Amino acid sequence: MRKLFLILAVVALGAAMAFGHPKIGLVLATGGLGDRSFNDQGFWGAEMAAEEIAAQYGVTVDDVLDYVEPRSIADYESFHREFARGGQYDVIVGIGFDHAPILEEVAPDYPDQKFVVIDAVADADNVASIVFNDQETAFLCGVVAAMLSETNKGGVLGGMDIPLIRRFVDGFTQGMQWVDSDAEVVVRFVGDWGNPTLGKELSLEIYRAGADIIYGAAGASHLGTFAAAEERDSWWAIGTDVDQAWSAPEHADVIIASGLKRVDLAVYNEVMKVLDGTWEAGVIGYGMTTPAGLGTGIAFGPWDVSEYIQASYSEVALPNNVVKDILQKLDEAVQGILDGTIVIETQ
Amino acid sequence: MDVLSLDIMVAALRLAMPIALVALGETFSERSGIINIGVEGTALAGALIGATVAFFSGSSVVGLCAALGVGMLLGLIHAVWCVYLRADHVVTGAAINLLVIGLALFLTRVVWGWRGTSAAVPTLNPWILVWGMVGLIVLAQVYLFRTPWGLRLRVVGEHPQAADTAGINVFRTRVAYSVLNGALCGLAGAFLVNNLGRFSVGMVGGRGFIGIAAMVVGNYRPIPAFLAAYLFGFVDALQMRLQDVIPSHFSIMLPYVLTVVVLAGFLGRAHVPAALGKPYIKDQG
Numbered sequence: 001m002r003k004l005f006l007i008l009a010v011v012a013l014g015a016a017m018a019f020g021h022p023k024i025g026l027v028l029a030t031g032g033l034g035d036r037s038f039n040d041q042g043f044w045g046a047e048m049a050a051e052e053i054a055a056q057y058g059v060t061v062d063d064v065l066d067y068v069e070p071r072s073i074a075d076y077e078s079f080h081r082e083f084a085r086g087g088q089y090d091v092i093v094g095i096g097f098d099h100a101p102i103l104e105e106v107a108p109d110y111p112d113q114k115f116v117v118i119d120a121v122a123d124a125d126n127v128a129s130i131v132f133n134d135q136e137t138a139f140l141c142g143v144v145a146a147m148l149s150e151t152n153k154g155g156v157l158g159g160m161d162i163p164l165i166r167r168f169v170d171g172f173t174q175g176m177q178w179v180d181s182d183a184e185v186v187v188r189f190v191g192d193w194g195n196p197t198l199g200k201e202l203s204l205e206i207y208r209a210g211a212d213i214i215y216g217a218a219g220a221s222h223l224g225t226f227a228a229a230e231e232r233d234s235w236w237a238i239g240t241d242v243d244q245a246w247s248a249p250e251h252a253d254v255i256i257a258s259g260l261k262r263v264d265l266a267v268y269n270e271v272m273k274v275l276d277g278t279w280e281a282g283v284i285g286y287g288m289t290t291p292a293g294l295g296t297g298i299a300f301g302p303w304d305v306s307e308y309i310q311a312s313y314s315e316v317a318l319p320n321n322v323v324k325d326i327l328q329k330l331d332e333a334v335q336g337i338l339d340g341t342i343v344i345e346t347q
Numbered sequence: 348m349d350v351l352s353l354d355i356m357v358a359a360l361r362l363a364m365p366i367a368l369v370a371l372g373e374t375f376s377e378r379s380g381i382i383n384i385g386v387e388g389t390a391l392a393g394a395l396i397g398a399t400v401a402f403f404s405g406s407s408v409v410g411l412c413a414a415l416g417v418g419m420l421l422g423l424i425h426a427v428w429c430v431y432l433r434a435d436h437v438v439t440g441a442a443i444n445l446l447v448i449g450l451a452l453f454l455t456r457v458v459w460g461w462r463g464t465s466a467a468v469p470t471l472n473p474w475i476l477v478w479g480m481v482g483l484i485v486l487a488q489v490y491l492f493r494t495p496w497g498l499r500l501r502v503v504g505e506h507p508q509a510a511d512t513a514g515i516n517v518f519r520t521r522v523a524y525s526v527l528n529g530a531l532c533g534l535a536g537a538f539l540v541n542n543l544g545r546f547s548v549g550m551v552g553g554r555g556f557i558g559i560a561a562m563v564v565g566n567y568r569p570i571p572a573f574l575a576a577y578l579f580g581f582v583d584a585l586q587m588r589l590q591d592v593i594p595s596h597f598s599i600m601l602p603y604v605l606t607v608v609v610l611a612g613f614l615g616r617a618h619v620p621a622a623l624g625k626p627y628i629k630d631q632g
Contacts, residue, residue, distance in 0.1 A: 032548065034455060034463025069452070069462070161595045188587060189595035194463075194549030197539055201362060205587045208354060220464065220547055227544050250467030250545075 021057035022090040024050055024271055025083035026067035027076060029096030031159075031193035031219035033069060036247035037240050038219055038263060042095035042118060043067065045267030053275070076102045084110040091116060091274045093267055097164050103127050114279060116270045118263055119164055126281050130266045133287025133296050134164065135171030135344040136337055137259035138215070140298040140308075141238045142175020143333050144257045145213045146183050147326045148236065149176075155186040155211035157203055157225050159193045159218035163347065168217040168240075168259075170346045178342065179329065186211045190221045199224025207235055213256070216240050226251035236316065243299035246313040256316045257300035262286065265295060288337050301327050308334045355584050361542065363573075363580030364477055365390060365535040365551070369558025370565060370572040371480075371487055372531030376422075378491065378567055379524040380504040380622045381429055382436040385443030386532045387555030389421045391548070392447045393536025398468045398546035399458060407471040411537045418533020419526045421447075426525035430518050433626035451548045465546035473541040476534070487569040500524060504620035507627040517627045560606050564613045567620065579606060 026046045028039050050065035057064075066089070068079045076099055083092045084106065093116045094103060100120035107115050107124035114126055121129040145154040154176050158165040169187055176183035186209045188202045199221035206214055207228065214229065215238040216222025222240065226248055229237040239245065239258035248255070266286055273279040286295025288308060297308035301323050304310045309330050336342035369386045376383050383389075393414035401410025421443055428434040456462045491497040500520060502510040507517045532555070539550050557579055565572025582605050586598040 032452075032463050034461045034548065036461060036464065040461070071448070158595075186591075188590050189599065191595065191599035192549065192552060194547070195552040196543055196545075196547045197550045197552060197554075200543055201358060201584070202587050204358070205584075220549060223464065223545070223547060224543060227542075230544070 024065050025089040025092040027079045027094045028069045035220035041263045045264030049268045049271035080106045084113045129283045134167040137296040138168045138171025139175035141215050141259045142172040146176040146179035151212045153184045153211040155206035155214040157216050158189045161189045190218050193219035196224035200228045203228035229254035252315040260297040262295045358584040359581035362583050363577040365554045366558045367573045367576035368531050368535035370561040372528035373562045375524045376528035378504045379521045381525050382624045383440050385440035388444035388447035389532035390536040390555045391551045393418045393533030394540045395451045397537040398465045398540045401468040407469045414533040414537035415530045418529040422526040422529020426522040430521045463548040470541040476538045484569045484573045566617050
């Protein structure tokens with residue numbers, strides 16, 4: 001009798017596994033969803049993959065995708081362990097550079113679990129580390145800033161002074177100086193990815209210091225940059241990661257362009273690679289000059305020029321010839337980056 | 348460097364505003380004997396509900412009233428728990444903080460489809476609120492130390508038995524000032540929304556807790572508490588201007604380091620109301 005139960009149990013378990021659908025575990029960054037930028041985009045990538053899986057297996061997206069929004073970095077480890085412990089997730093994705101050191105601790109404890117981390121390299125055998133050439137995106141944003149700035153001074157609002165954000169600063173500065181070697185950049189850091197109140201105050205300080213166009217690289221904090229830009233007609237802002245004139249439409253009248261970073265594509269690709277069995281651990285680069293050849297770019301102007309210069313929802317009224325000049329300069333910059341005549345130095 | 352400009356004074360006032368309002372509310376509350384660490388969450392709730400109501404009503408004034416209303420409601424809940432049910436004040440306050448964060452993530456998702464942030468909402472000039480607050484603080488100082496009602500409030504926090512004997516209703520007094528505290532925190536949240544033009548779950552960002560610190564530094568007095576809040580705001584505005592000179596890793600710490608240092612100096616000397624955090628039970632002691 002007991003043997004019969006055992007056989008039944010094994011059969012039942014086997015059936016459950018055969019009919020089970022793949023699952024994705026997603027751990028977001030502390031800025032949380034609703035930054036209309038980095039985190040939201042990472043989420044869309046996972047959602048896109050989950051929708052495909054859900055349609056294939058006849059289940060709902062909620063069955064496939066489980067996500068958590070840590071309120072502090074201290075929560076990361078327990079969330080990753082929680083997802084990994086049951087072994088029921090085909091892949092666990094950590095959105096944000098600060099997941100890397102935690103995954104280096106956690107991943108070796110679950111050698112069969114596949115992990116993905118965005119924006120930093122985690123040195124472990126079962127982690128795929130996605131790194132973007134943010135300096136390329138920032139360079140293009142710097143080109144736009146230099147073409148439009150009347151004070152010849154741009155600004156960057158960073159979330160924290162870390163190598164990742166320094167890539168934004170370096171790229172932006174060199175982009176501005178590529179257009180005009182006298183251009184200056186004012187840099188300020190919030191110290192928080194989720195506080196737009198402070199972001200606004202720091203942006204006002206950057207404008208006060210003489211910049212008239214600010215590139216936000218601070219997650220939800222740089223929503224405050226857009227609010228600050230609204231206060232003067234001569235102040236503009238550049239969004240980050242997605243076309244923020246679209247994701248924060250009430251500020252489309254001040255967001256002149258947005259740097260693009262296809263976090264969604266990277267997350268989607270990793271999940272799909274897990275499903276079709278081609279997933280590998282290691283470092284995967286995205287950007288114009290990487291083997292992938294995509295993932296960075298800019299949203300500016302009314303139409304798509306190339307896969308790196310895409311149309312924006314910006315409602316800033318610019319004369320046609322100005323838009324044309326900028327698009328031409330952007331195209332020149334893209335060609336320069338692609339053929340190696342423009343080399344962007346990063347620390 | 349033009350550090351001591353009018354500009355930095357103004358920026359400091361903006362940064363000090365939510366801290367000062369929370370400090371004022373907490374002063375009233377703790378003077379009556381109720382600790383409320385839920386001020387952080389109450390301010391966030393004021394911002395959340397204020398933004399939501401302003402969004403749907405299309406009126407910033409209606410939103411402001413809603414922010415005051417939700418603050419008062421949370422103050423009332425806290426008071427009922429602490430005064431009548433004799434719950435631990437700190438635990439109830441912490442519960443409010445957690446509750447509001449969950450509510451904010453849920454409500455923003457349902458209303459705007461983005462977790463954590465709202466769309467743009469109608470606003471009024473935040474400076475109206477700033478000057479209103481400055482007036483309020485002077486009034487509060489007079490009220491607390493120059494009127495019979497202020498005296499009654501202080502007695503309730505110092506010696507509730509004596510107050511009860513003198514015919515002051517200890518329970519009702521505590522509830523009333525806890526509700527007032529909630530209203531002021533709600534106002535702090537409303538200011539943040541009017542300043543930014545939208546709600547964001549991180550917009551209070553610990554300023555509520557700094558408000559409690561400002562109250563202690565101000566020794567439970569409205570004007571000194573305001574000055575403490577202003578000092579914090581000033582150093583925060585200062586560090587933003589110093590980031591060219593000092594690495595941001597250090598400059599961002601400055602206002603917090605200052606808070607710790609000043610608190611360490613004042614904590615021992617502050618006059619804490621004798622019955623603070625203790626439930627009043629009739630017929631005992």
